[in-house]
Amino acid sequence: MPLLTARRFVLVLAGLTLALALTIALCASVGSSGYTLIDLLRPEPGPAADMIARVRLPRVLIAVLAGAALAAAGAVFQGILRNPLADPYILGISGGAALGFITASAAGLGGAAIALPLRGAAAFGGSIATVGLLVLLSRAHGRVGTDPMILNGVVLNTVYLSLILLVQTMIGESRMHGVMLWMVGNVPVEGYGVIGGLAAILAAGILGLTVLGRDLNLIAAGEDVARGLGVEVERTRLVAILFASLITAAVVSVAGLIGFAGLIVPHVARLLFGPDHRLLVPAAAILGGIFLLVADTAARVVLAPTELPVGVLTAICGGPFFIWLYRVRRRKVAFHG
Numbered sequence: 145m146p147l148l149t150a151r152r153f154v155l156v157l158a159g160l161t162l163a164l165a166l167t168i169a170l171c172a173s174v175g176s177s178g179y180t181l182i183d184l185l186r187p188e189p190g191p192a193a194d195m196i197a198r199v200r201l202p203r204v205l206i207a208v209l210a211g212a213a214l215a216a217a218g219a220v221f222q223g224i225l226r227n228p229l230a231d232p233y234i235l236g237i238s239g240g241a242a243l244g245f246i247t248a249s250a251a252g253l254g255g256a257a258i259a260l261p262l263r264g265a266a267a268f269g270g271s272i273a274t275v276g277l278l279v280l281l282s283r284a285h286g287r288v289g290t291d292p293m294i295l296n297g298v299v300l301n302t303v304y305l306s307l308i309l310l311v312q313t314m315i316g317e318s319r320m321h322g323v324m325l326w327m328v329g330n331v332p333v334e335g336y337g338v339i340g341g342l343a344a345i346l347a348a349g350i351l352g353l354t355v356l357g358r359d360l361n362l363i364a365a366g367e368d369v370a371r372g373l374g375v376e377v378e379r380t381r382l383v384a385i386l387f388a389s390l391i392t393a394a395v396v397s398v399a400g401l402i403g404f405a406g407l408i409v410p411h412v413a414r415l416l417f418g419p420d421h422r423l424l425v426p427a428a429a430i431l432g433g434i435f436l437l438v439a440d441t442a443a444r445v446v447l448a449p450t451e452l453p454v455g456v457l458t459a460i461c462g463g464p465f466f467i468w469l470y471r472v473r474r475r476k477v478a479f480h481g
Contacts, residue, residue, distance in 0.1 A: 329455020404462020
């Protein structure tokens, strides 16, 4: 891969942004109603423009934001843990955020707009608590093992699912309407106020991770190497985890548990653009937006008029990919071991 230069950085991101814009235009024009974005440009748009502006376009934007956050977080977790199998869903970080969000909702914090930040804060708290548990459970002889972290993440996911079902059973379906659909990952239709708030959080988080790119490169090369070159490894890792957990929690609080987007897309971005996190993080974010938007559009139309939760499609794609990746990694370990 060529060295990262300012020119290459701008050209790659500009090309990806153009591809994202074209994908948004195409996917916003796909639907059972037959309306397209061209209807918005008519002198008298009428009901077509109203439907696109109030329903289809908000869903498109939420899908883009969710995919961008999960892919950026996945790229960072894979780098700092030096494990290609890491992503927010598999590590249980998404599950921890979901448990925090569901618990806050069950406590009645979701009834008014002013309470929404509290639910988001509860989701962030759940994700951070999960990171702490993973580090605690995976530490041995002063080091955190990445393979044990993956296994512990799977276990925590199972525990979180059971606790969420327990909360739902105790509270009742009437107060937790739609929680099962949310748990498998579903892109909702939200107002532009929610979309704007989510976009601001994700922009800050992804920008922060991009700024940390150089130090993340050195940590991915080896902690001893990073320390020798002046990187404060523990501090950088903590800040990166906080940013990645923040954007994961923000997405989970809106779209639920969408699995494997943070696993597949970073590997594609790394293959296309190299491992330099200064480019990898924003490139993975844009590719993640494209990936999840295409997946959600397919979920809308493949069984129309019935809609599939997008998490079903990402799991269908991500499950076999995870198994293949795991087998490849085992062969490499066996070869070098």
